[in-house]
Amino acid sequence: MAKLSQLQENDFYVIAEIGVNHNGSIDEATYLIQQAKICGVDAVKFQKRELEKIYTKKLLEDENTAEWSFHYLLPQLKQLEFTIEQMKQLEITAHELGLEFIVTPFDEYSVDLLLQLQLDAVKFSSADLVNWPLIKYGLQTLNKPAFFSTGMWDDQTIKRCVEFVQAQTQDFHVFLCQSTYPAPDYALNLRYLNTLANYHPKIGYSGHERGIDASVLAYTLGAQVIEKHITRDKKQLGPDHKASLEPHELKQLITKLQQAKIMLGKEQKIITQAETLNKELFAKSVVAKVDLQPGDVISLDNIKFMSPGKGITPDKVDSILGKAIKQNKQAEDYLSFDDFENEIHICDWPEFKFQKKWGVKCRFHDYHEYECLNTPVVEFHCSEKDVSTDFAAGNPQTELIVHAPEIIGRELFDLCSEDPSMVERSVDLLNQTLIKTRDLNHHYKQSIAKVVLHVGGMLDMDTPVDCKTMTMRAEKILRDVDVSNIDLLPENLPPRPWYLGGQWFQYGFMRPEDMAAFCKSLSLGMTFDVCHAQLYCNYAGTRLTDYAKTILPYIRHCHISDAHGIDGEGVQVNEGDIDFDALFRLLEKIDYSWVPEIWSGHVNQGKGSLHALHCLHKYPSLGLK
Numbered sequence: 001m002a003k004l005s006q007l008q009e010n011d012f013y014v015i016a017e018i019g020v021n022h023n024g025s026i027d028e029a030t031y032l033i034q035q036a037k038i039c040g041v042d043a044v045k046f047q048k049r050e051l052e053k054i055y056t057k058k059l060l061e062d063e064n065t066a067e068w069s070f071h072y073l074l075p076q077l078k079q080l081e082f083t084i085e086q087m088k089q090l091e092i093t094a095h096e097l098g099l100e101f102i103v104t105p106f107d108e109y110s111v112d113l114l115l116q117l118q119l120d121a122v123k124f125s126s127a128d129l130v131n132w133p134l135i136k137y138g139l140q141t142l143n144k145p146a147f148f149s150t151g152m153w154d155d156q157t158i159k160r161c162v163e164f165v166q167a168q169t170q171d172f173h174v175f176l177c178q179s180t181y182p183a184p185d186y187a188l189n190l191r192y193l194n195t196l197a198n199y200h201p202k203i204g205y206s207g208h209e210r211g212i213d214a215s216v217l218a219y220t221l222g223a224q225v226i227e228k229h230i231t232r233d234k235k236q237l238g239p240d241h242k243a244s245l246e247p248h249e250l251k252q253l254i255t256k257l258q259q260a261k262i263m264l265g266k267e268q269k270i271i272t273q274a275e276t277l278n279k280e281l282f283a284k285s286v287v288a289k290v291d292l293q294p295g296d297v298i299s300l301d302n303i304k305f306m307s308p309g310k311g312i313t314p315d316k317v318d319s320i321l322g323k324a325i326k327q328n329k330q331a332e333d334y335l336s337f338d339d340f341e342n343e344i345h346i347c348d349w350p351e352f353k354f355q356k357k358w359g360v361k362c363r364f365h366d367y368h369e370y371e372c373l374n375t376p377v378v379e380f381h382c383s384e385k386d387v388s389t390d391f392a393a394g395n396p397q398t399e400l401i402v403h404a405p406e407i408i409g410r411e412l413f414d415l416c417s418e419d420p421s422m423v424e425r426s427v428d429l430l431n432q433t434l435i436k437t438r439d440l441n442h443h444y445k446q447s448i449a450k451v452v453l454h455v456g457g458m459l460d461m462d463t464p465v466d467c468k469t470m471t472m473r474a475e476k477i478l479r480d481v482d483v484s485n486i487d488l489l490p491e492n493l494p495p496r497p498w499y500l501g502g503q504w505f506q507y508g509f510m511r512p513e514d515m516a517a518f519c520k521s522l523s524l525g526m527t528f529d530v531c532h533a534q535l536y537c538n539y540a541g542t543r544l545t546d547y548a549k550t551i552l553p554y555i556r557h558c559h560i561s562d563a564h565g566i567d568g569e570g571v572q573v574n575e576g577d578i579d580f581d582a583l584f585r586l587l588e589k590i591d592y593s594w595v596p597e598i599w600s601g602h603v604n605q606g607k608g609s610l611h612a613l614h615c616l617h618k619y620p621s622l623g624l625k
Contacts, residue, residue: 001042004100004121004145004225010264012219012257014041015102015147015227016250017206019240020080029082029090032230037097039251044094045123045227048114049081049106080238084113091117102147111138119144126151126179129161139168146172147225149206151179155195162199173225174199176218177206182243188214193221208243212253216260228253273569273599274498281501283309285334286317292329297322303335310603311336338604346605347372352613354622357399357593360609361559362602364391370606377401377593379452380440384408384429387436394443399593401557402440403452404433412499414456415474416508423477426456434486441485450487450557450593452527457508458497468517470508475518489557490518491527494535496567503567510536512550525556531570531597534563534578544578548586555587558594560616561601570599572608573615584621 002013016036022029029046036044082090087103094101100120105111106128114122122142126149128134139146148165150158162174176193188209196203204225205218215226229244245253284305292302298320305314311334312320320340327339346369352358359377362370364386370378371393379401380386387405394400406413413426433451441449455474459465478488492515493506509515512533519526528551530544537544548555562576563569573580573596596616601608616622 001040001098004043007224010261010266011224012261013043013225014254014257015043015045015225016041016230017045017227017240017244019045019047019229021229021231021236021238021240021244022080022082023236023238024080024082026082026086026089028232030093032232033090033093033097033099035232035247036230036250037099039230039247040254041099041250043100043102043120045102045104046082046087046090047104047106048084048087048110050109050113051081053107053109084116087117091119105134105138108134108137111141114142121145121147123147123149125149126153126177129153130157132161132164135165136168139165147175147204147206147227148172149175149177149179150196151177151206158196159199162196166200172200173202173204175204175206175225175227176223178208181208181240183207183209185209185214190214190217190221193218193223197222210243212245212249212256215253216256219257219260220264226253226257272498272503272567274502276599277498278501280308280310282307284314285309285311286314286320287311287332287334288329290331292325294326294328295324297324298335306332306334308334310334336604338607344605344610346370349373349606349610349613352617354617356591356622359398359401359593359595360606361403361595361597364389366602367391367393371395374398377595379403379595382433382436387429387432392440392443394440396443396445398444399446400437400441400444400449401452401593401595402433402437402449404454405429406454407500410500412456412458412504413454414458415477416455416457416470417473427477427481430481434481434483438485448485448487450489451483452557453488453490454493455490455509457493457510458499458504458506460502460504462505465507467507467511468514471511471514471518474508475521478522478524487525487556489525489527490515491529491559492532492536492551493529494532494567494569495539496535498567498569511540512547516551516554519551519554524554526551526554527557527559528555528592529559529597530578530583531559531561531563531576534576535566535569538563538577539566545582545586548583552586552590555590555592558587558592559597560594561597561599561612570597570601572598573612580616580619581621584619588621 002011004013007013018029018032033044091101102121102123103114103119104123104125105114122138122144124135129148129150165172174196176196178187193203203223205215205223206227207215215228219226229240230250231241231244234241234244234246284307286303287306289302289304323340325339357376359375359379360370361379361381363381374397377399381403382405384405408425408429414422415426417423437449437451457470490509493510495506497504497506533547534544537547562571562573562578564571564576596609596612598608598612
């Protein structure tokens with residue numbers, strides 16, 4: 001939940017207007033506060049009025065002497081008004097639940113009464129937008145951030161009133177409002193928010209229409225503060241119930257606002273990792289037309305443009321024409337700008353010494369480039385095709401780790417699936433991987449090899465799912481898998497992983513408490529991907545060190561990279577959200593192996609992985625020798 005005083009750009013702040021929907025009952029008001037909390041709002045709002053200070057004695061004594069609307073409304077207001085002592089009780093309840101507490105005073109006497117409360121902000125109703133004496137008195141007396149609704153009044157009046165308020169304070173929001181209960185869609189005029197923003201930079205929306213769509217649209221137009229009435233039941237009698245949201249609708253509004261915030265993103269262009277993968281698949285880059293040797297000069301005669309799009313893009317070809325290449329390139333190898341510099345080859349890497357067993361991540365097809373490092377461990381990331389190849393190289397000084405395939409054909413490996421055929425295919429591929437690992441391990445140091453496993457649990461739609469139940473499906477399947485001579489290490493997974501050109505929703509083997517129970521039940525260790533863990537923590541609003549403490553007894557191997565947001569995977573070390581110093585201090589007392597796992601860190605002679613190793617070498621708690 002957001003605090004009004006801490007609102008950042010693109011944040012939203014939702015006020016649940018309880019108003020008089022409590023029907024004069026403290027118990028009902030308390031219930032609505034509690035429901036507002038469950039829905040995820042930031043504040044609740046009530047109203048305070050002294051009727052004798054607002055309406056004439058004649059009207060209060062006989063509302064039938066005026067228009068029909070007074071005959072309908074005044075008796076209700078008399079019955080629905082809380083005393084200041086009752087308001088204190090509600091304020092305490094709201095603050096104990098972590099909600100901010102806001103009140104709309106309708107007269108100066110009520111302003112004085114509000115001094116007895118711990119208000120977080122004050123709201124002035126549309127009806128009082130031109131009541132400048134009340135506004136000035138309320139701002140000076142309460143000295144709180146303020147909100148102003150603008151229903152009922154024309155543009156020029158609103159502009160003058162905003163200027164009046166600006167002379168008193170800058171700490172206020174001006175709300176677009178349509179003072180009809182409920183308001184018809186055609187009358188909302190949401191584009192007027194753009195005009196309000198020209199009058200004052202802080203704008204909001206107080207909605208009385210049915211549903212939630214207008215509030216979401218208002219947020220996308222710049223309204224950071226959203227106010228909607230909450231009620232137990234819209235069918236109740238009363239002035240505001242029909243224009244209110246029931247708790248399940250208010251909760252849906254919060255969800256839609258969160259989605260809108262994510263969709264709106266930032267003003268700068270963001271390239272996702274899935275787009276990067278698709279660019280490599282489909283975009284073109286400069287490739288050698290013939291074999292090239294150091295000293296060969298690049299011309300249009302010895303290059304062409306083909307996929308993958310990993311190298312120099314065609315629009316930048318002029319920057320390399322006439323230059324001598326400094327690396328050997330075979331025909332149809334892609335060219336990068338690093339090929340024109342004196343590059344450090346993998347075999348020329350400095351010698352890194354860590355107390356924890358460390359290594360590199362590679363594929364069968366490029367292992368020959370990394371074997372010269374003689375790292376304490378090596379992790380092969382396998383495809384479905386890899387586990388059926390005859391690759392058999394090894395190093396008796398190195399420990400073997402195999403990362404099981406994550407994709408079967410055009411589908412994701414999934415032991416959590418409800419589809420028996422998918423589970424059968426996944427088990428079959430896992431068994432092939434285990435057989436391949438046992439065969440490979442004859443050429444490596446340890447008698448027992450580690451196998452990293454993604455158990456699955458990813459869906460292509462955001463669906464209500466019991467994460468624990470999904471994780472337990474994989475647990476049941478693995479009980480029947482032969483893991484002799486294998487240290488099977490399921491890997492924690494991120495909330496929004498990238499696969500097959502798009503983003504997925506993760507549910508299985510993601511929450512730390514589920515993983516701890518899983519590993520304990522099967523007597524397994526696990527692979528701790530610190531990037532995936534941070535992404536989950538950002539998603540769930542928890543701390544990485546708390547997450548790590550829950551699974552600490554089961555960590556046997558680590559993948560190390562930084563993370564950003566809820567889906568920024570494989571970020572270079574120290575360029576994301578992770579506090580590595582705190583994390584490594586927590587991990588230093590346990591025994592584990594690790595590899596850097598920077599996105600595309602293996603390309604260009606492992607340039608990204610090398611940089612990560614240099615960064616990690618500076619952390620004593622990682623086990624620097």
